[in-house]
Amino acid sequence: MEKAILGIDIGGTGIKGGVLIKGHLEDIRSIPTPAHEDKEHILETIAIFIESYLDYDLAGIGVGIPGLVNVEEGIVLGLSNIPAFQHVELGKFLKERFAKPVFINNDANCFALGVHKFGVGRKFKNLIGITLGTGLGGGIVINGHLYSGVNSAAGEWCSVPYLGHNFEHYCSGKFFLNYYQSKPKSLAKKALAGDVYAQKAFDEFGHHLGELFKHILYTIAPEAIILGGSIRKTFPLFKGALYKNLSTFGYPTVLENFKILISELDETAIHGAVALVEIEEETVNS
Incomplete structure (x- = not known):
């Protein structure tokens, strides 16, 4: 099975995902964000959404977040539009749940990286x-x-x-x-x-x-x-x-x-989340 990279874009109203296979983003899906639920409910919702992609052979998971992130530790420091998601060890949670490399960054950073790697910014x-x-x-x-x-x-x-x-x-x-x-x-x-x-x-x-x-x-x-x-x-x-x-x-x-x-890409944040994993793979393999 061809290796795929999963990109997740977590927003205040929706969670979107897609997989990169052979340089093409495919299988875009979305679900509502349970923004006003507690932290555990939100984490489980994200995990169940990721589980829906496990038919793919995932090389890693990249996540874009609309807030500040401790990138090295994978800790979401705070989201203004998701009140319960403050200082959440999302990276640790996803690594333990799925035993895959996980990389998390701010969604606007993911946008910039996405247009640089896949769009008009190349x-x-x-x-x-x-x-x-x-x-x-x-x-x-x-x-x-x-x-x-x-x-x-x-x-x-x-x-x-x-x-x-x-x-x-x-x-x-x-x-x-x-x-x-x-x-x-x-x-x-x-x-x-x-x-x-x-x-x-x-x-x-x-x-x-x-x-x-x-x-x-x-x-x-x-x-x-x-x-x-x-x-x-x-x-x-x-x-x-x-x-x-x-x-x-x-x-x-x-x-x-x-x-x-x-930008001509409608899913740039997902492209960028995918690129978070891709650039780490390039670093490891260089």
Whole structure:
């Protein structure tokens, strides 16, 4: 039987999985996250979900988590949208349950690694992955390697102070809800139909995103920023305002070959979780 790698993406509302076989992600499945149950119930739900993949010959399990992780110990330090999942030894639990290598990281880091290994970021050695959805996530790849920082906290631009709040307040779905009382998808339909007020929302969003990108460019100067998350699909609506703001960046030569690209992968976090295992295998076998 062909060896497979299982990738798991644990979110506040859903748990998704898929297996990588011969470089292709297959058999995508999902279940609801029992976010308001106790820790033991959540752990057992994750384990039963993984058991549904045991017909495959699994070489390892990679897990993406929407929170901080002690990567070395496989400890989930805290999840804001899953109250009972605080300081959970998930890595130890899964290794004991399945006797497989287990690697865990922040989901935005998994996104950045996923686009680097499998998506539009493959040709770049230095890139930033930014997820635009309900919240704002960020991951960093430097010289072809994921940089997680202490407790996978690198790339947490969501919490950087900005205009009296933070970047997540202005560069995620929260912006549209707080200032336009609407979801991005609904506003996008109106903007595409010529609604000037709806387009104004995306112009403002693009401006704020430009401020975030300048912050990233000043500190890391990547070759590319790759966008993921549901709001990435509205890129044509905020692209103009974003680039207009970037034109004020203080080091124009840094922008000469700089790219902003949209991830074409819908399951990038699972790709990234799989890549957590793959890069460890490459290290062991090199």
